[in-house]
Amino acid sequence: MASVHPSAIVDPKAQLDEGVEIGPYSIIGPNVTIGAGTKVGPHVVIEGHTTIGKDNQFFQFSSIGAAPQDKKWSGEPTRLVIGDRNTIREFCTFNTGTVQDKGVTTLGNDNWISAYVHLAHDCTVGSNTIFSNNAQLAGHVEIGDWVIMSGFANVHQFCKIGPHAFVGMSTSLTQDVPPFVLLNGNPAQAHGVNIEGLKRRGFTREQINAIRAAYKTLYRSGLTLEEAKAALLAQEAEADVVASGGDVHVRAMREFLDTASRGIVR
Known part of the structure; x- marks a missing residue:
């Protein structure tokens, strides 16, 4: 009762x-x-x-x-x-x-x-x-699994935040956030991978390294978004990434880019 x-x-x-x-x-x-x-x-x-x-x-x-x-x-x-x-x-x-x-x-x-x-x-x-x-x-708004939204963070309508992302305090989001990305500020800026969160959830060192490499391809390589997508596709197929299971996470980041309707924070 x-x-x-x-x-x-x-x-x-x-x-x-x-x-x-x-x-x-x-x-x-x-x-x-x-x-x-x-x-x-x-x-x-x-x-x-x-x-x-x-x-x-x-x-x-x-x-x-x-x-x-x-x-x-x-x-x-x-x-x-x-x-x-x-x-x-x-x-x-x-x-x-x-x-x-x-x-x-x-x-x-x-x-x-x-x-x-x-x-x-x-x-x-x-x-x-x-x-x-x-x-x-x-x-x-769409929020993926394991996302952390810090205090006073706010998200514009129709935005998407990928799994395992971390949004810092008072961050104002008007674009989409790929999986695993840590960001902060107003306007929002990416500041790396949410490594501490991934460690807590049992990601291996090899998987985290694959995600970090994908992040560098997207944010630090100087490539255009389309060029970065092609580079991520190649990264998925690398033998060491596949062996560690990191290709799944690289693929998740690449596929998210194809669904980002408002562009990504970059």
């Missing part, structure tokens, strides 16, 4: 799985589904067509599943989908999607979302990310 505080308001149509806890003065709307073991703290509002997985924790004063902050939205039943084992701290705002895009905002699994984080409409956030306080995403 779910545990609901007497002061909370839970619509009878809401679906709460076993072990869900709803704290004092929280409000749960009729189109909300919450998975087993999820804990909702006090003064949290969860509304809209929102689906939440298992074992999440919502701290106080967050607004989850509210209408998108988009003047084109006309009341369509768009969605917010949140995965499992996420921690969402105080005063976060997650909006549903719009029909002008996928119609859904998504957050994956095992993310750590600090206070005052905003996920706008139609954002896609992967798994194992960290968002520090006041990190802000505009609409239609």
